[in-house]
Amino acid sequence: MTLAQHLGAAGLSLPNYGRKDLGAVLPAALASVGAGHVVKGRNAESDRQRLGLPRARHVVVVLLDGLGHLQLDARRGHAPFLRSIESGIVTAGYPTTTAASLAMFGTGQPSGRTGMTGYTAMNPDTGKVANLISWENADAPEEWQRQPSLLERAAADGFTITTLGKRRFAGSGLTQAVLRGGQFVGAESLAERIDVALGAARQSGVSYCYWGEIDAAGHRYGWESEQWVAALEDADRELRRLASQLPRGAAMVVTADHGMVDVTDAPRWDAGEHAGLLEGVRLTAGEPRALHLHLNEGADAAGVVERWRNILGKHAAVVTKEDADAGGLFGPILPEVSGRIGDVVVAMSGRATVVDSRTQSERSMALIGVHGSLTPEELQVPLLTASGD
Structure with a gap:
């Protein structure tokens, strides 16, 4: 049997590498603002057309950690705004986990090229297990992950690049490995990040905003929990505000790094x-x-x-x-x-x-709530777009 046959027998499927995958989102956004030429290893303009992103002066890219397409669909009543702007589905890569997905997002390349092969990975130099979130037992970020950061390349070419996340992520191993480049602005709440993103959107360039509360709620309580729904409602409210206040000529694209399954009482x-x-x-x-x-x-x-x-x-x-x-x-x-x-x-x-x-x-x-494999619940993530008036 081929790999695809083995996966299919287990209800799994391969990622849509090189086409509608998570690695297309940032190249498409860069192409939208005229920076597609900084992307190496894939055609950014083809990604833009494939994902349907408009030409824009500024693009705000929001990544909602843990929000799978099927989870969003199942809780559509709690996210009326997000459902109203959903324009398609992209797939994460393998494994469907944050370290691998952020690397794919930040470089446009799958884990076989970035070396971000899981939540943990064996470090061949030491024989120890490296944690690619905390960066324990991993090599220096630029040595472990050698594919170019698209944000760094765009910033070096003169484009305004802004990254928004918790202050503790500034300079972290994972950030340096896959999302280095441009200006990092620490902001704790999603509302604060949206405020910064709206300010950045007045200039030409790209801003990237990460939000991890949906994933955190899913891990602890499960994606079918009230806590997960509350985190989704928070995101829906703030992203509605972002879309409604975008300056003319700016656009936003929202996606996720993976979905999730709840494993209580499972084998x-x-x-x-x-x-x-x-x-x-x-x-x-x-x-x-x-x-x-x-x-x-x-x-x-x-x-x-x-x-x-x-x-x-x-x-x-x-x-x-x-x-x-x-x-x-x-x-x-x-x-x-x-x-x-x-x-x-x-x-x-x-x-x-x-x-x-x-x-x-x-x-x-x-x-x-956990993830990593290739069920539709884990693999499929939403693509949501909106533009300023």
């Missing part, structure tokens, strides 16, 4: 306690919905694949790195990135997870 295995899952596996990385299995020296990858398939059954697609590469799961895999991808790759289906109590905290294993 779960602990790789740290299951003998069959442990056999031949030196360490696990990634996350409970998208695992990298790094094997002991001399271990038979085909044998590990067979054991994991027998144990997980219909709840996962399990393939070797070679099959994942041949099928384009991570996009083209660069040599300097290859060691961060597991010898065996596991994409979970339905709402099932595999945790590892040897390396994960009780808190992380208790999360209700």
